Amino acid sequence: MTIRSLEIFVRVAECGKMSEVARNMYITQSSVSQAISEIEKEYGVKLFDRISKKLYLTEAGKKLLGYGKHLLSINEEMIDCMKHCAKNIRIRVGATVTVGTCVISPIILELYKRNPLVEPEVFVEDTSLIAKKLLNSELDIAIVEGKINHPDIVIKSIIKDHLVLICSNKHKFYKRDSVEVSELSNQPLIMRELGSGTRAQLENQLKELKIPMNIRWSCYNSEAILRAVTDNFGIAVISELLVEEYLKKNLLWSCDIEGIKLCRTFDIAYHKNKFFTENISSFFDISVEFGKKEMRKKVRR
Secondary structure: OOHHHHHHHHHHHHHOOHHHHHHHHOOOHHHHHHHHHHHHHHHOOOOEEEEOOEEEEOHHHHHHHHHHHHHHHHHHHHHHHHHOOOOOOEEEEEEOHHHHHHOHHHHHHHHHHHOOOOEEEEEEOOHHHHHHHHHOOOOOEEEEOOOOOOOOEEEEEEEEEEEEEEEEOOOOOOOOOEEEHHHHOOOEEEEEOOOOHHHHHHHHHHHHOOOOOEEEEEEOOHHHHHHHHHOOOOEEEEEHHHOHHHHHOOOEEEEEEEOOOOEEEEEEEEEOOOOOOHHHHHHHHHHHHHHHHHHHHHHHO
16 A cells, blocks of 8 residues: 555545545546555455445544544655755644643743744644544644543643632622632633533533532633623633732632632643654653643642
8 A cells, every 4th residue: 555545545535525536636536446446455445335326434444544644644744854854844732722821832932942943833722623633633742621532642641730710809709718619509600612621620510519500601712701700790710820910910819619629630632643753752741841840839839
């Protein structure tokens, strides 16, 4: 099986039409069919079921598609590297919102120190979208706040984070050291969007305790949450990393919630078949060291 025949197979698997692949690759449809037939013959498997003129991947085809995407991605990286040996290749990094706001920038800055020619591309999305991009080889590595449970994605916890309740200086919780979880009943909540690790953790625990939630705002970024709480539209549960400046300026108040656990970790994630280039290895090492530094800071505080 050649890289060319593998590329043809992947394209057919993704669009489901040999004629469209032939047109886009400027080859004949018989060439497309022959490439797939040669793979099937070489390994003694059937890659597609043809039903009513439509193509459906078999189990063998699904497995080959997963490997094929990663092999083509590695091949692309190799070509990129050979073409640009004088400078280093890009690294595609995923980050969830809190990570993108508080964590990713210092890690990238340290990466620049080790290799000034690195070309990082950072994508800030929710955890579920980042997982899909990792599986589809659209990202090299990521740091996420939500949980990814997939057998093809490797996870390593690197940073411990603590969630706190925040309110404005006009709210009845202002100046409280803590509040009981039962006091959150029907309080107007400013929440992250569905798919957020922060939201999932709070929702799951309140549902278990049968505490009714009154979600007023659903926000895709932390800045919107902080502003809404500052203006006293409601309360929120958010990473303590995000509120330090607001607390210093006395714009917000933070406290713990008694009766639930609001600790979590930020995890580094990558595909189990990912080939680690020098830059990806550096990013991984820097991220782990960053997590250790954050832990030492918390111990001193």
